[in-house]
Every structure is written in C-alpha cells, then in structure tokens.
Amino acid sequence: MAEKTTQTKAEPQVCDLCGCASYEVFSTHGRWGAPLTTVICRDCGLVYSNPRPTAEENAAFYKQNYWERYKGEKEPDEKFFRRRIPKIKSMLAELKPNLKPGMNLLEVGSGVGALLSSIKDTCNGVGRFIGIEPFATHARFCRDRKSLDVRAGLLEEIATQLDPGSFDVAVMNHVLEHTMSPTSVFETIRALLKTDGTFVVEVPNIAAPGSRLSHFFHVGHHYNFSARTLQRLAMKTGFEIVCIEELDGDLPKTRLFGMFTKCDDPKHDVAERFVRDDPNERAKALRRYESWYWATFASIRKKFTHWKRQRGW
Numbered sequence: 001m002a003e004k005t006t007q008t009k010a011e012p013q014v015c016d017l018c019g020c021a022s023y024e025v026f027s028t029h030g031r032w033g034a035p036l037t038t039v040i041c042r043d044c045g046l047v048y049s050n051p052r053p054t055a056e057e058n059a060a061f062y063k064q065n066y067w068e069r070y071k072g073e074k075e076p077d078e079k080f081f082r083r084r085i086p087k088i089k090s091m092l093a094e095l096k097p098n099l100k101p102g103m104n105l106l107e108v109g110s111g112v113g114a115l116l117s118s119i120k121d122t123c124n125g126v127g128r129f130i131g132i133e134p135f136a137t138h139a140r141f142c143r144d145r146k147s148l149d150v151r152a153g154l155l156e157e158i159a160t161q162l163d164p165g166s167f168d169v170a171v172m173n174h175v176l177e178h179t180m181s182p183t184s185v186f187e188t189i190r191a192l193l194k195t196d197g198t199f200v201v202e203v204p205n206i207a208a209p210g211s212r213l214s215h216f217f218h219v220g221h222h223y224n225f226s227a228r229t230l231q232r233l234a235m236k237t238g239f240e241i242v243c244i245e246e247l248d249g250d251l252p253k254t255r256l257f258g259m260f261t262k263c264d265d266p267k268h269d270v271a272e273r274f275v276r277d278d279p280n281e282r283a284k285a286l287r288r289y290e291s292w293y294w295a296t297f298a299s300i301r302k303k304f305t306h307w308k309r310q311r312g313w
C-alpha cells in the first residue's frame with residue numbers, strides 16, 4: 001500500500017536529545033519513495049526526521065489516518081487482535097518479572113490492547129491497567145471488546161487525567177519513535193511513576209535497521225535510536241539504566257529494549273557518563289548495513305523468520 005503522506009513545510013527543528021541545531025542530511029526519501037529528510041545530529045549522533053510534522057499535523061495523523069493509511073486496517077476485529085499477539089510476546093516475556101497482581105501499570109500506544117490484555121491476564125486481572133491510544137476506534141475496541149481502561153488521546157492530553165507518582169510500571173512498545181519529543185515523553189512518564197517506578201521501552205534499533213534503509217525511514221517514525229542515544233535520553237531525564245539490550249527480531253539485533261528506573265534527579269551533566277554516538281561512524285555504519293542487507297539476501301531471511309514467528313515456531 002502506497003503512503004500518501006507528503007512531508008510537511010514545518011520549520012526545521014533542533015535535536016531533541018542534545019539541543020544542537022547542526023546536522024548532516026543522510027537521506028531525502030523514505031518508505032515508498034515518499035519525500036522524507038533523515039538527518040544525523042552532528043553533536044550526539046541522534047538520527048531523526050527534519051523537518052517533521054507540526055504538533056497539530058502529528059496529532060491528526062495518529063488520531064485519524066495512521067492505522068488505515070500506514071497499516072491498511074480500519075475497523076479492528078478479533079482476527080486482527082489475534083494477529084497482534086505474536087508481536088507482543090517478547091515484550092510480555094521481558095516484562096514478566098515486573099508484573100504482580102495489585103500493581104498500577106500504564107501503557108502508552110495500546111493499539112487494540114494485545115499487550116495490555118496479556119499483562120492484565122498475567123496479573124489475574126488484579127490491579128490498575130491503563131492504556132492510552134490516539135486512534136479512537138482502537139481505544140473503543142479495547143474498552144468494548146476487551147474490557148480494558150484505554151483512553152483515546154495522546155500522552156500529553158491524557159497525562160493530566162492521571163495521578164502523578166501513581167504508577168509502578170510504564171511501557172511503550174514501538175511507540176517512542178512516533179512521538180514529537182522523546183525528551184518530554186520521558187519527563188512526563190517520570191512524573192507519573194512512583195519513586196522506584198520502572199519505565200520499559202522498545203524501539204527499532206538504528207544500529208540494525210531490519211530492512212533496507214529506503215523502507216526503514218518513513219513518516220511515522222520521527223526518531224531512530226541507537227543504544228547510546230537511548231541511554232543518553234534516559235540519563236538526562238532522570239532515570240537509572242537497568243539494561244539496554246539489542247534483541248533479535250526478524251533479523252539479528254533489530255529491536256532495542258531498554259529498562260529504566262526513576263532516580264532522584266535528572267542528570268543534565270551527563271556528557272561524561274555516556275559514550276557519544278559519533279555521527280560520522282553512525283552514517284558509515286548505516287551505509288555498511290545497506291550493503292550487508294543486499295549481499296546477504298536479508299529480505300528473504302526476514303520473510304522466513306517472520307513466517308515462523310506468526311506460526312509460533
């Protein structure tokens with residue numbers, strides 16, 4: 001399905017991670033040949049879309065267009081829900097040690113509720129399990145068909161309805177990369193977590209993109225993280241790193257999994273405590289990856305592992 005979204009005329013922005021305005025343009029096209037400028041920050045090496053949509057355009061896209069235009073899906077049903085289950089299995093397994101009956105958990109970007117309902121089942125339904133989902137049709141499916149407390153809107157809209165310091169765990173499964181400002185997402189989540197609360201995040205890994213780059217970069221993803229940039233994001237917003245791991249997906253190391261705990265103070269002077277993602281090295285690695293992708297028939301291997309996973313092998 002061709003993506004029809006065209007790139008916005010919005011003003012270019014500075015890097016959300018380090019505030020630097022200087023960047024290198026890495027590519028000018030994304031999935032399906034859509035115009036999309038992907039840049040690498042010259043200071044911290046964050047890979048991001050620049051320009052990206054305005055906040056209003058972004059909100060409209062996720063509330064109205066995302067699932068239909070980008071996923072080819074409009075009205076969810078039980079079959080669609082079941083197709084989502086294999087996709088959340090690995091995240092559920094990673095989360096399990098942190099799941100206990102009676103807990104308060106928040107999921108941002110719940111979709112049709114595959115992960116949230118599995119979490120709720122794991123806790124025998126005992127506790128408070130709240131989801132946030134911008135696409136109202138999916139939020140309604142979660143409420144009406146899955147008896148889940150999923151609220152329609154964006155994190156910044158729903159966060160004001162939630163009690164600060166009230167959640168044990170917050171989770172975002174392949175959602176952070178879609179947000180306008182990962183820094184403000186981390187800050188908002190930190191405010192909602194209890195003192196020793198845990199934030200669990202999984203995003204695509206820019207160090208192992210998992211598809212050819214012309215397909216990997218697309219209008220839905222405003223940011224592309226490496227282990228180093230994800231680490232810096234967590235540290236600067238007041239989280240301790242429990243772990244950051246590169247996990248296998250359809251191809252090796254395509255998933256970047258991070259677990260963080262809320263700590264006392266944001267550390268704005270993090271420069272000496274993380275390993276900087278060198279922008280030139282990141283660009284070279286991406287070009288190497290593109291050659292590797294074609295030379296190793298990665299697309300065929302990827303289809304095969306995807307097929308196996310869908311069958312639960």
Ligand SMILES: [Zn+2]
Pocket residue numbers: 015016017018019020041042043044045046
């Ligand atoms: Zn930067």
